[in-house]
Amino acid sequence: MQSLYTNGLEHLYDAMYQTFINYEEEYLFYSTLLNKYKKNQVLEVGSGTGNLAKHFIVNNYNYNGLDYSEDMVALAKKKLACNRFVQGDMRHFKLNQTTQSVIITGRTSSYLLSNEDVHNALQAIYNNLENQGILCFDFIDANRFIKSIKGGVKMVHHATFKQKTYYRESLLTPTTSNNFMFYWNAKYYEINADSRKLITQDDSEVRAFTKNEWELFLYLNNFELMECIDKPSYMFDTYVVVAGKMA
Numbered sequence: 606m607q608s609l610y611t612n613g614l615e616h617l618y619d620a621m622y623q624t625f626i627n628y629e630e631e632y633l634f635y636s637t638l639l640n641k642y643k644k645n646q647v648l649e650v651g652s653g654t655g656n657l658a659k660h661f662i663v664n665n666y667n668y669n670g671l672d673y674s675e676d677m678v679a680l681a682k683k684k685l686a687c688n689r690f691v692q693g694d695m696r697h698f699k700l701n702q703t704t705q706s707v708i709i710t711g712r713t714s715s716y717l718l719s720n721e722d723v724h725n726a727l728q729a730i731y732n733n734l735e736n737q738g739i740l741c742f743d744f745i746d747a748n749r750f751i752k753s754i755k756g757g758v759k760m761v762h763h764a765t766f767k768q769k770t771y772y773r774e775s776l777l778t779p780t781t782s783n784n785f786m787f788y789w790n791a792k793y794y795e796i797n798a799d800s801r802k803l804i805t806q807d808d809s810e811v812r813a814f815t816k817n818e819w820e821l822f823l824y825l826n827n828f829e830l831m832e833c834i835d836k837p838s839y840m841f842d843t844y845v846v847v848a849g850k851m852a
Contacts, residue, residue, distance in 0.1 A: 614805055615676045617793060619654040619684075621771050624764035625839050626711075632660035634836070635708055635741065638847060639666075642739050646705040650695045650730075650742075651713030655681030662687065671698060696725040703735040709742035712841060715811045719783065720822075727826035731850060738850045740828060747785035747813035749842035754779055754787060760840065763796075770796040771804075785813045819846055827851045 635657075639647060645667055652658055652670025654677055661668040662685065670690040672678050681690045695709070696717075707730050717723045730740055757778040764771045772794040780786045790808045794801040816833055823830050828848040836845045 615654060615674065615680050617771070617804060618677070619656070619680060620766040620769065621762075621764040621773065621793075622653070622711075623656055624766055625762065626656070628656045628660060631657055631710070632664075634845075635710070636661070636664065636666075638741055638832075638845075639706055639708075639739075642706070642847075644706040644739060648700065648704045648707045648733070650707060650709040651711050652681060652690060653677050653711060655685045655690065657710060658689065659685055662689070669700075669704070671695065696722055696729060698729050698733065700733045703733055704738065705735055706739045706741065707734060709740075712743055712745055712838070712843060714742050714744045715813065718786070718810065718812050723822050724826060727822060727828065731826060731828070734850045736850065736852065739831070740848045740850070741845065743836060743838070743843045743845045744819065745811070745813040746842045746844055747815050747818075750813050751779050751785055751787065753842070762840070772796055772801060780810065782810070785815070786810055787813065816844060823848050 639645070647661065647666055647668055649658060649668065649670045652672045655670065658668060658670050658681065668689055670681060671693045672681070672690065673692070673694055675692045678690045678692045682688060695713070717726055734740065754777045757776060760775045760777065762773045762775070764773070774792045774794070776790045778788045780788055787810070788808070789811050790806070792806050793804045795804055820830055827850070829851050830846065830848050832847040834845040836843050
C-alpha cells in the first residue's frame, strides 16, 4: 500500500492533521516544558510538514526538525521557506552539533516496533544531546488503548481544509505479533457533493507502550525519568515523558 507520507500524499497528511491537531496548543504544551528546564534549543523528531515547527520558529527558538520522509521534509522547507529540516532515521542520526533538547511528537515513538529500535533511538538521541540535555516524547498508553480496541474498533474522522472535505475510516485491531501492537488500516476519501472518492489506503502496524516499559528503556540507556504527564490526544490515550541525560 502507498504510504501517506510520500508520493504527493504528504499534502493530504498536511491538510488533515491541521484539522485534527491544534498546533498552537501543542506548541504551548511543549514550550512550557522546555522553558521549565531552561532549554531554548530543540530538535523535533517527527517534524512532518512543519505545522508545529512554525510556532517554535516565530517564537525565536533555535529549532531544527528531523523526519524520515524526504517528501515531508521538502514540503516543510517549502511552506516555511527555511532550511531547518533534514531527512533522517531517529534510530541512526548524527547532528553537526549537540542540542539542548529533543522532542518526539505526534506519537512518532509508535513506529519503534522492536525493542532494538527503541534502544537504537535512545542511544542516537543520547549521543546528540548536550550534557544535562532533556528528551521529551509522547507515547500511546497500552494499558488503556489496547483494551479499548479489543476485538477491533472502527473510527471515523472528518477534516475540512481550504474548502476541501476529507474522510478517514480507520480499523484498529490488536495483534499478538510482537509487544503491544495493533494494525491500523485506514482508507482516505475526498468528499464531493453527495459522493466520496477513495484517495488512498494506508496499512501499518503500530506499537503502544506501558509506562513501566519506558521507565526501564530509559534507565538502560542512561536517561533519568523526570516527569510522566497524562496527555490525551484526538484519537489515542497518551502520556508525555520528560527524561534527562545522565552522565
